[in-house]
Amino acid sequence: MKLVLYPNEILRQKTEEVEQIDGEIQTLIQEMYQVLEKEGGLGLAAPQVGRSQAIFIVQTEKEKYTFINPEIIEKEGTQYNYEGCLSLPGVQERVYRSYRVVIRALNEQGKPFTLDTQTNDLLAQVIQHEYDHIQGTLMIDHLDEVQKGRARVQLKRLTKLEKLSKKVSGKMKEIKRKPKKH
Ligand SMILES: [Zn+2]
Numbered sequence: 001m002k003l004v005l006y007p008n009e010i011l012r013q014k015t016e017e018v019e020q021i022d023g024e025i026q027t028l029i030q031e032m033y034q035v036l037e038k039e040g041g042l043g044l045a046a047p048q049v050g051r052s053q054a055i056f057i058v059q060t061e062k063e064k065y066t067f068i069n070p071e072i073i074e075k076e077g078t079q080y081n082y083e084g085c086l087s088l089p090g091v092q093e094r095v096y097r098s099y100r101v102v103i104r105a106l107n108e109q110g111k112p113f114t115l116d117t118q119t120n121d122l123l124a125q126v127i128q129h130e131y132d133h134i135q136g137t138l139m140i141d142h143l144d145e146v147q148k149g150r151a152r153v154q155l156k157r158l159t160k161l162e163k164l165s166k167k168v169s170g171k172m173k174e175i176k177r178k179p180k181k182h
Contacts, residue, residue: 021110045133056130067105074102
């Protein structure tokens with residue numbers, strides 16, 4: 001399972017709700033935890049591994065949560081802290097988020113739960129970042145003009161890289177398709 005990077009268009013799609021939490025979904029979630037651990041982030045949403053489904057995971061030092069079909073039902077206060085995104089390598093900017101959220105979701109067993117982040121502003125921040133992902137929103141959408149200017153250089157770089165990797169994989173297909181000559 002590979003991490004999806006900007007500007008892949010799946011990151012911009014609104015995800016589908018999960019209708020049935022079966023073995024396939026549980027395997028997907030397990031693989032998402034593996035990717036998150038390998039990449040060293042605090043959260044990961046399904047579109048970031050190429051699946052347009054309303055699932056995200058959060059893993060901090062103390063907490064580990066899986067959110068399926070989540071809904072933020074309460075927001076309170078403001079925080080303005082640095083954020084990064086595994087799909088936007090090299091972009092780090094401060095983003096306005098609510099200080100506290102209450103979120104309702106299903107866990108990986110399909111059991112409904114409600115989580116109140118209370119004074120854990122980092123957990124609230126990560127939840128809002130991942131929740132955005134399943135709506136097709138990215139942290140760069142929250143930046144002011146100065147921040148956008150800074151991020152633009154890096155985004156251009158990522159767009160170039162994607163074009164390059166498409167070219168390479170296209171060429172590989174060409175080589176594979178070549179009939180053998182006898
Ligand atoms: Zn992200």
